[in-house]
Amino acid sequence: MSELNDLYQEVILEHNKNPRNFREIENATRHADGNNPLCGDALRVYVELEGDQVRDVAFKGSGCAISKASASMMTQAVKGKSKAEAEILFDEFHKMVTGQLDAETDENHLGKLKIFAGVLEFPARVKCASLSWHTLHAALTGEESASTE
Numbered sequence: 001m002s003e004l005n006d007l008y009q010e011v012i013l014e015h016n017k018n019p020r021n022f023r024e025i026e027n028a029t030r031h032a033d034g035n036n037p038l039c040g041d042a043l044r045v046y047v048e049l050e051g052d053q054v055r056d057v058a059f060k061g062s063g064c065a066i067s068k069a070s071a072s073m074m075t076q077a078v079k080g081k082s083k084a085e086a087e088i089l090f091d092e093f094h095k096m097v098t099g100q101l102d103a104e105t106d107e108n109h110l111g112k113l114k115i116f117a118g119v120l121e122f123p124a125r126v127k128c129a130s131l132s133w134h135t136l137h138a139a140l141t142g143e144e145s146a147s148t149e
């Protein structure tokens with residue numbers, strides 16, 4: 001577990017310093033706002049859909065390192081995927097950070113996102129890690145805001 005923790009720290013710090021897809025999408029098909037008042041994380045997720053495919057996805061906002069790194073990796077993970085595939089990742093990610101899925105032993109598509117299993121040890125951080133995913137889910141389902149409450 002400590003190896004995973006080292007990797008977790010490293011990846012979070014790197015993505016926080018240099019977040020991917022940290023921008024607005026001017027002609028976004030949809031966007032949604034996500035707030036995690038417990039920590040003060042506030043993100044807006046932009047999605048550009050082409051038919052059923054997530055052609056582009058990006059985010060803006062401010063928050064702690066975990067929320068930002070998670071949003072950064074979320075955009076990398078769902079870009080180019082179909083809506084259905086993105087929803088599967090949302091579901092698996094949510095189950096992993098709430099302890100309902102063991103990313104090492106249960107079948108899943110999480111790949112690099114597995115490092116966020118590390119937040120299980122820090123319950124106060126679970127909402128930071130899942131905020132961008134809830135916000136993506138809201139955008140994909142046509143809602144304008146998401147809350148981790």
Ligand code: ZN
Pocket residue numbers: 036039040041063064065066067127128
């Ligand atoms: Zn946070």
